[in-house]
Amino acid sequence: MTNPIVADSAEASEAALSSVDLTSSGFDSTQARRQSLVILKRFMRHRAAMVSLAIFVLLFLIAFVGGALWKYSYTYEDTTGGGRYLPPSGQHPFGTDALAADNMAQVLRGTQFSLLIALVVAFLATTLGVVLGAIAGFYRGWVDSLVSRFTDLVLVIPPVVLAGVLSRNAIGGGGSNWYLIAIYLGITSWMSVCRVIRGMVLSLREKEFVEAARALGGSAPRLIFRHILPNTLDVIIVNATIAVSQAVLAEAALSFIGLGVHPPDTSLGLLIEKNQNEISLHPWLFWFPFVFIVLISLSVNFIGDGLRDAFDPRQKRVRA
């Protein structure tokens, strides 16, 4: 998988710089609240982002509520001998596969896993990246060198392979270890967030309001979590959003090359892998999971874009 975070980190750090200007002026909580209202308003004006948010919520509901209510279980197979490779119909809206299993049940189940994994990965990667980046940027010196060199070190291993090698021991044992895959993906994708946050903290720690808090005897954790990190919140949120769409794609790629989720667990990547040769003869088996992956990743990317614009209106279009 190519890594859009690389592209986004520069834009994100740029957004970060502007947010420093916005928020460094003071810690007035009413002002902060008013500002978050303004950001919310700007986000709601971003039509693509709002549509995407609706789609994302809908996907979530379809996957979890729909998956639970749907008449076929994802384990259902028509053992009577008929019903294989049925095209989409009222009975099987997404058709059936080689084992006469209902494709819609499978896709919903796969979407559930893909979403779960993506959220866990995004949460883990963001938390790790923010904490490590904040520590490196705040303490500087050898701590910074240690974290930065470690980041460089991890970056010499291609991300999908890194997660794949780690996931090897999650295979077997019944295979119901989707959360292990999520954890492995999470601990191998924190590097770009870490770098961005480190850079921001490096400059924020020199700001007057941090000096003031330090002069008042604030402890290091208090300085980091109460005073510095809230000023990076916009970057963290935007990066976390990107991390979700990244994780959907990374998980799918991992499962596709056979190093990720294994049956009986399923995911959209695994479904596509299973059905990759059906694209011409039984296209529904390929296109339905494909559309779900793209919808998730596209909608999350649009939400991220909308958030970025809302946090940083400077980059927004000016009506001449």
Place this chain on the structure above:
Amino acid sequence: MFRYIVRRVLISIPVLVLASFLCFCLVTAMGDPLGEWKTTKPRTPDAVAAEEHVIGYDKPFFPRYGNWAVNFVEGNWNRDVTPGSDLAPVKKTLGSALWVTVKLVLIAELIAIIIGVIIGVIGAVRQYSVFDYSITGIAFTLFSMPLFCIAIMLKAGGIQFNNWLSSIGADRWITTAGPPPGGFSGGIGHLIFQYTGAYLLPVLCLLAIEFALYARFQRGSMLDVLNADYVRTAQAKGLSQARVTLRHAFRNALIPVVTVASLNVGALFSGAVITETVFDWQGMGVVIVKAVENVEPWMVLGWLMVTAVFIIVFNLIADIIYAFLDPRIRLD
């Protein structure tokens, strides 16, 4: 310049040593390489011990690492360990696989950078034009697409195209299985026909993703630079729009793109792994997937080390280009 390169290579050595240890930990975490062999049939403890001795797994963790490291430096990279497999030698396997992958990756990357940079610049200069909206939209969509889906679609399209060529009586052009290990043979025209047929789809596939990355990034970088004070100075001198854009802005806008390119090599390799899997190329991708599936410690370790060296070399080249573009960076 020469001294800088030597120094950088020397700095890379501790990085590689640390990376090798990290990779060794990863490989150990994969599990027991004999795990499956042990479960397929009941094995006597003696047989297990003998097999463990053969693959070097009778030693504890640290001596095993030391043993591997000494051998690796001496050029003895060991072989596959799974009993009953073809026991492929690591060095030879990786040598041929790396060559296959490097050709694919470099071709795709080069084209991607050139096209991406050109399109990004045009997008930035004509900001908010139809062209700009189209490329931003396409890049955005490509970003949200799983690479393997693009590969599968391209493959299906290639087969259709071949069928159509057959139906009009022409030779089948697109190869969906990768070039044979020994390369193609035949006349020069036939060679070109075969190689383009083999490379077209995998290159297009990597290109689709990479081009989107560079176009997006170049556009953003160019937009930043076009708002820079020195661009305004250049305009105030009375220079033509073309000169301001191509001489003053472009040169500066390339600098961050070089950084992205160097940061992106790892991801590019990941992309190659997936592309090769779909198109069945006997490159690094197929090797690593097979090695991880079979829990082959030495093959995986060798693979990780070769890739690490490749990524470090690529970063070094990027740094040299960076210093060449930006006089503020001093190499010595």
Place this chain on the structure above:
Amino acid sequence: MNARHRPNDSADTIVGTIDPDSGALGGSAYATEGGDLLVVDDLSVGFGTEDGIVRAVRNVSFALKPRQVLGIVGESGSGKSVSSMAILGLLPKTARVTGSIRFRGEELVGRSYNEMRKVRGNGIAMIFQDPMTSLNPVFTVGWQLAEAYRAHHSVSKKAAWAKAIESLELVGIPQPDRRAAQYPHEFSGGMRQRVMIAMAIINDPELIIADEPTTALDVTVQAQILETLLRIRDETNAAVIMITHDLGVVAGMVDRVQVMYGGTVVETGDVHEVFAAPRMPYTVGLLGSMPNPALIGKRLTPIQGAPPSLMNLPSGCPFAPRCPLVVDVCHESEPPLTDTDRRDHLVRCHRWSDLAMIDQPTLLFAHDEIGVVENPAALTVANPDLPVAEDLLDVERRIAAAESTSDTRPATSTEERTS
């Protein structure tokens, strides 16, 4: 470079340039329109944004004679930089420029990029505020200078390089031939600003616009750069528009001064005249905010409040919310730029005549920190048409009170300030 030298004494210079006959002295071939080199007529600049139109410049008019030095003074956001960028057509595409800018009698507003090229760098050169970011980091200084020369002269690269070295020498850069081959990051801030000046004069322009040329520099370097600018002005005989928020800079080197506030000109006149007898409360406030050796040990009298948002300008005078002499009419209508009791001294104020009667006007801005006046606005009368006596009585009472408790003395004479 033009070898003609002008008298160094600035007071003489002022007389020379303001004199209508000065056109003959310069003998400029382009000086049409009664000898004016640059005529800005009713210039307005607006920026469309998501939230509305930002009216950065409103109805600005002024004229500049050859070799005249005009100072434009104001706080940030007063429109001074935007109007200078409008002259060179360097505003972003979102800017809407109306009105007229005529240079050597030729209209500049509405010109295309390529039509503007002939003027840029050649007829009008610009020195920007931040020398750290105004030079391209990836080209040598000599290359950038030579490029500026070759943009308007068909000469060989070698000749242009020689010209670059020559102009570096002119602005006082030591070892110019060696320095020309260096990159901007190898220069200090002051040296970079000298390079920018060298770039501005390399084509021997008739007008140099210096947009806050010393703001980003250390104080000691500021003086050197100003000295260089003064010398260059004398040596090249170019007219200069000096944009600054630093009244000290204005006092030291300009002939005419133009004070801007809220995107428009609020006071304009001869520099000594405006400093000695300001007729707009804002100018008074600016003068009182300026640190001055004569005021050592005294308090400054800053203007309270903040400049207006250019998006939602108040309906009346933009300074009304901060003005100590404000009356109802100030909130109702924005006054036109009108003549005052002084020659060639215009002001945009309903109450300039009342101000003229106050002896030490900077004390108007004395506020409760000093413990004298709690609400200056409350001390003024409602109707300006009424006899001012009562109103002024109040003001004078205040001033007397202020003098009794604080020794703050207004800085009104330029002689004290300029050293």
